[in-house]
Amino acid sequence: MERTFLAIKPDGVQRGLVGEIIRRFETKGFTLVGLKFLKPSRELAEAHYDVHRERPFFAGLVEFITSGPVVAMVWEGDGVIASARKIIGATNPLNAEPGTIRGDFGVNIGRNIIHGSDAPETAQKEVSLWFKEDELVDWQPDI
Ligand code: CMP
Numbered sequence: 001m002e003r004t005f006l007a008i009k010p011d012g013v014q015r016g017l018v019g020e021i022i023r024r025f026e027t028k029g030f031t032l033v034g035l036k037f038l039k040p041s042r043e044l045a046e047a048h049y050d051v052h053r054e055r056p057f058f059a060g061l062v063e064f065i066t067s068g069p070v071v072a073m074v075w076e077g078d079g080v081i082a083s084a085r086k087i088i089g090a091t092n093p094l095n096a097e098p099g100t101i102r103g104d105f106g107v108n109i110g111r112n113i114i115h116g117s118d119a120p121e122t123a124q125k126e127v128s129l130w131f132k133e134d135e136l137v138d139w140q141p142d143i
Contacts, residue, residue, distance in 0.1 A: 003033065003074055004081045004117045005126035006088075010068035012105075012113040018071055021101060021114060024087055025075055034074030034127070034136045040066050047129055060110065072130045081123050084116045 008021055026032070040048075045062045052058050075084065089100025093112050096103035106113050117123035127136075 001076050002078060002080050003076045003127055004084050004123045005130060006073045006075060006084060007115045008071040009065060009113055009115060010070060011111040013069055013071060017105060017113065024101065025084065028083070028087065030075045030077040030080050031141060032073060033076045034131045036072050037069055038072065039069050042066055048126065057110065064110065074127050074131060074136055081117055081120060085118065088114055088116045
């Protein structure tokens with residue numbers, strides 16, 4: 001079964017959007033298999049955003065993601081990687097469709113509320129970076 005990594009960023013937490021965001025993935029029908037609330041270390045943030053290391057916004061991005069607690073999650077389900085990206089919306093909230101998380105709640109690319117893995121390889125890398133294997137719960141809803 002496919003898994004993806006999602007993180008509600010410090011702006012999403014500070015704006016009280018945690019429940020609303022989790023609700024969207026639950027009601028869609030995906031299964032939560034990992035959940036933790038933490039203030040990421042600089043080391044974790046730099047490893048997570050390693051692909052952006054040469055970008056001009058890298059330092060600010062790491063600064064921001066380490067500035068407060070985030071909700072790190074692993075969700076499971078058929079097609080969950082691509083579907084979660086649709087539910088989240090375009091990277092720049094100004095381009096995100098209404099009805100998506102970023103389209104409904106954001107206006108700033110540097111404060112875009114939530115991160116979602118963009119492909120199977122990234123999902124695998126991000127899940128193992130943020131979670132140990134024994135922190136993930138192997139279960140299926142009985143419905
Ligand atoms: P995310 O999905 O977490 O992946 C990389 C992040 O970099 C992205 O969301 C944005 O928050 C951030 N980002 C991308 N482009 C820019 C930019 N031009 N300026 C500031 N932040 C950016």
